[in-house]
Amino acid sequence: MKTSFRLESAIKKLYTAYHSNQLFPECCKQCAVGNILDKTDGWKHLSDYHGTLQLNYIGRVHQNLGRKFNGYSPLELLQIEAVFLTACGYQLPLNHKNNKPKNPKDNDVLFDGLCAVISYLCKLDDLNNVMEYTKLFEVEHNKPKHELQV
Structure with a gap:
């Protein structure tokens, strides 16, 4: 499956954070978005509260200017978090x-x-969920219905 650069990069960063114990929801540098944005917390200035979907003035300015942070808009970042x-x-x-x-x-x-988060990132890029594995176990006439693609 062909993925976008932003999706590939985000998944790698989240994977690395998870396996190196650097993923922590209550820290703006170690949460999902903090990791996607290279362990920085500047994104927290896009809203007034951690976990809200409401952009503040600064967030709205960046959104309206079409700014992207590692490929994601301010609103997308708040939704991911x-x-x-x-x-x-x-x-x-x-x-x-x-x-x-x-x-x-x-x-x-x-x-x-x-x-x-990975499921949501795939949805943002209009791709099938890369974490979806249940289809691999579907059978038809005692044979796998789908092939494993590597």
């Missing part, structure tokens, strides 16, 4: 009053967030 936090079990926006997972560093929690 919201998908990640929600899949990890957070109630949005992120703050001390809202619900959050008991152990946000748990590998299962982070894996759920990672899968949701």
